[in-house]
Amino acid sequence: MRSIVSGASLALLLAAPLSVKPQAPEVTRFPISVNSYLSRLERSDSLAGTVLVARDGHIIFEHSYGNANVELGVSNRNDTRYRIFSVTKQFTAAAVLILAGEGRIDLHASVLKYLPELPSEWRGASVQEMLTHTSGIPNDENDWAQTFMQNDVKTQLANLALVAPMLAGHPLTDPPGSKWRYNNFAYDLLACIVARVSNQGYASFVKQYIFTPAGMLDAGFDERRQADSGMYVGSASIPRLASGYNGTPDNLMTAFPQMFASRGAGGIYATAEDLFHYDNAINAGRIVPLELERQAIDSAFTTGPNTSYGYGWVITHKNGITLISHSGGTNGYVADYARYPASHICIVILTNRGFTDTDSIRDTIFRMLTGANS
8 A cells, every 4th residue: 555645654644734624523534534444445455546535626635555566566656547438538528518619519510510421320410419328329339449450540530531431321229319328439429520620639639628727747548559560559658557457356357458449438547636636627617618517417318317417427316415427447447536516525536456346435435524425
């Protein structure tokens, strides 16, 4: 177990004035209590990663657990990077909203307005429905990823040029706006829309208009690694990226995700503090205008009892508590980015174990901090 915050020990970290609120007894005890809980998970090999809790825009707890690389015995640290997989969808949605706020994307327009090479049968699917997973576009994620990896493809739009002819004549799976089906491929296409409308690469746009203004200094995108033969094989090395593991605590298996092929749906890596900075930037309206950010929640499609899906956000209402979040992973990593707007709490859990139950950890941490069940 290792915690790195400006070289301070955990004891010094807990003594630091990290919250703007008066240090009531329960707040003072919280870092010690939550660290005890998470350390028990670490000892049972149920947790390896970084956990960050913020309130009112200030970190009140941050600590790292377990190994970033089991084979080399390298510990996770607070500056360790993790693949966040589908938490990436929030950033793709934010990129779309930035361009919508500038009048360059019409959320209610057909996808064919921006990607006319797609099948004419998809004309009824709108950008907004793609954001909420209700477009009816078939989830051709496997074809998308295989085409990217089997060809000398460097951009999302170049891959679309290869994939589009394969989609000819494919009908929508449902009438647009009628049914919710989680769809990674639709978010790959949203990344293509961002690239085409902005006239720059999707990753370049996100870095310039989201990562930089938010202060996400360690965030980036999975890249292809070029072998000596000139062929592209696997992912490029990323400094301080935790190795991912699947299996069970007693039988770890190294994972080899290649998310460069699906950047818009899951290609980002980041530290816990990157997501904390992003959270503050979102709350301040520095990334997306606040009226559009509200639309990202208000336009959510109901997916089940007390649950809906907005523009890259899962919104749940339980016991009078609203949780706005997104998770990602299972192939070597699990990430959870959760926001509780009423209590101004943000919880970030990034792990490099594909079997980690981050939902349970998040709910327990929130209950320990507030006494409420989310």
